[in-house]
Amino acid sequence: MIVDARGVSRVFSMPAGPVTAVREVTLQIRDGDHIAVRGPSGCGKSTLLHMLGCVETQTSGTLLFDGQDVSRLSDARRSLLRLRHIGFVFQRFFLLPMLTARENVELPMSEAGLPRAARQQRVRELLEYVGLAARADHRPSQLSGGEMQRVAIARALANGPRLLLADEPTGELDETTGAQIAALLDRVNQSGTALVIVTHDPALANRASRVLTMRDGQIESEQVA
Amino acid sequence: MRLGVIAWLMAILLPWPPATASAQDATPPDVLVSRHLAEAEDLRVGSVIRLALDATGTKAREFRVAGIYEPTPDPSRLGQVPRSVRLHLPDLLDMTRPLDVPAGAEYVASVNVALVDPADAEQFARDVNARLPGVLAQPSGEAAGSAGPFRVLERFHLAIAVVTIVAATVFLLALTIMLVDERRETVGVLRLIGLPVRRILVQILLEGVLVASVGAAFGLVLALLSEQLINLFFQWRYDTALVFVRITRDVALTCVAIAVPLGASATVVASWALLRRGGLRLARR
Amino acid sequence: MNAIGFAWRSLVRQPARAVLGVLGVAAVGALLFDMLLLSRGLIVSMQDLLDRGGWDIRVSAAELPGSGLRVPNALDAADSISRLPSVQAALVIRSALARIDRASGRPIRASFQGVATRSTHPSGSRLRAPWTILRGRDAAGPDEVVVDERIAAESQLEPGSEITMRATCVTDLEALPATRLKVVGVAEFPFQTTNEHTTGGTLDALKTACGGNVGHDADLILVTSTGDPDGTAGAIRGLLPEVTAATNREVVGRLQQTGFTYFRQISSVLTTVTVSFAVLLITVLLTVSVNQRLGEIAALRALGFSRIRVVKDVLAESALIVGIGGVLSLPLGLLLASGLDRILKGMPGIPVALHFFVFERQALYVHAALLTATAIIAALYPMRIVSKLPIAATLRNEVIG
Ligand SMILES: Nc1ncnc2c1ncn2[C@@H]1O[C@H](COP(=O)(O)OP(=O)(O)OP(=O)(O)O)[C@@H](O)[C@H]1O
């Protein structure tokens, strides 16, 4: 079991009154899971994903990551946990524009203290894995959207995470490119990494083995393929 | 010839014993003492003091303090408290005349001459030099040789001001470039909507002028506030009447005249550099 | 990639901002460096000037120069001073107003320094006059003088030329006698001011120039001790209670308290203003830059970068801007200092060899320390922004915004 969320809620206190983004969600993620989260805009998908990824803390309920209560961890320990075990893929890629594809992928590894030789070897493998070995020295501005997202996926996989979280990974891409990214994510999952994808895209959602549908901060239904 | 020859004597003040009896009714000659001396020795107008040539009391004479004056502040003597006494020249000569020199044959260090027409100075000096072999006459501009301390300080401050303005300009440009950059998306959208570059530039220029004016006004207020503080501090520190900072109307106008166009043009230069890149590229980061 | 490498990449990403930021720091840093050189420049320069002559103690009639008071019976005083066991030599300096006739043009007004050495110490006679010979040799005979460069240039004199001089040594109005004197050398007088002319020679030569009448007093007696200036000055004061004897250290100390403190004050005011200016501007520069990258920073945090790491990146960026600018500011500052020094030396009464801006290693350290403080303080606010950055909310805002 990677994540064990029991009755987690997230309430934002706003001037106009509290907003409950996620309401008592219980969810377990096991190694190799392939989960898609769907639901109308504002139903709390991103908030849930952020809690699963330990960048947002629940206001109630417990969330265990690998058996540890995340809310008890210090910020530094949580950063380390993300660095080692969680990968993030964003709708807007968030690659660092001043670094090349190679350097972007290398960044989390050097933060994790991997030796230089090992880093270079792994960067090469990862870029080959996402099909961008030839573009290693290109900057993000020289890449297409699909290519940028592939670099972002390679970066998310840098330290061999057990869980990969993606928020609308195809949101900024056209259908064909989106399909390519979806195929890539499938491969990632097949090699053992658990995957949680938030998406509006039915084609992407349908590839998952578990599809969660959210409404008003709650998981309304779960379909298992 | 101006007899405003003011000689001063580094006076050695001997404590005056309390007046026993006014045996000599003849009132002592008048002197002026500097405010600093008056404060240090607790002298008032009317006080009678005794001045001598040295500590042993050579040629000691009594004088009456007729007034207390604020010495003309001299920036190069800052920190030296001017404890000085001004005597009438004949009194000074009486005191300092060597025994073997008859009255009327004393010498003075210099005599300042005011001419009816200052343009004659050169000619006048030549005449004096030709007729009086022991005397050297020099036009006063030349006698000063180099600029007075105030002039020099003025130049020094100007040089520092120039460096400051250069530094400020560089920073200002850096800031405007970044601020404009931050709004590249807005500008990009305006361009896409079809607003001509000139319209956008004028818009930005107006904004730049506004910001620069507010900034200049703020700077002036800050300067006026600090003016008082700096003057008070230094006048206290050096016990002088010297005014260290004075923001005149001219200075204020110069500052505004430099700051506002500088700020506005920095904005325009920065925006122009941005606009050249065209609308479409701006909208996409 | 470490924080510095990362900061470097962030910096070159916006080259215009980086270049302008660095240039701004260089200009401000140059001014700051100059103010540090100015704060102690006069003192250091004066110390150097005093020490250069090799004389330890200055004996005069009054504390302040220019009082017009003179040391009475100076030769006798110098004799008795030189007999003190801790004294190597005593040098009497008597100066007089002189006027040097020129073939064409107005006569030159100069001061004539007549000197006489008194010594009972074996090495005492080797001591030099208070000037440095540039060409020719030092004046020795009663009809020999050395002149400064200005007189040499203005009257076209070289060692071997003759001059006609009239000097007044005592206070009378009689017409000055003209004397022919031989120029044997051109010398530099370290305490001469920019607009002065100076000639020097033996006291006998001064006597010649003044028509035999010099009186018995002197402006100054310079004394070299055998190694204990303070003790020797005390001994002189004991010997001659009516004079003041000050060691070089005391003279400098007095200057430190009184003379030109204005420059120390203006230097501290400007140092404060410059540093605050630099802090303010670098803060704004970094803040704007950080605000433009909040999404990226949040993404890095989500990927596991620690809070300390992203804070370090901001600090490193500040350090790079200030560091590169600071290095550039040194040559720029030296250049500016020489210009400002030239301006200030236009002040009347400043010895030619005195400098307002003097390089000292200590100034370099203070400069580095101030710039380091600038880099840190300027980064505080942007560092706070990234350290308090809410990751999830920022990621969300960046997608929506
Ligand atoms: N940081 C925040 N502060 C205040 N309210 C927030 C915050 N984050 C989320 N919310 C609120 O929580 C609710 C859920 O937001 P969330 O972003 O999780 O929705 P979503 O399902 O991801 O929507 P979308 O499909 O549009 O991305 C919304 O009503 C939103 O306004």
Ligand SMILES: [Mg+2]
């Ligand atoms: Mg969302």
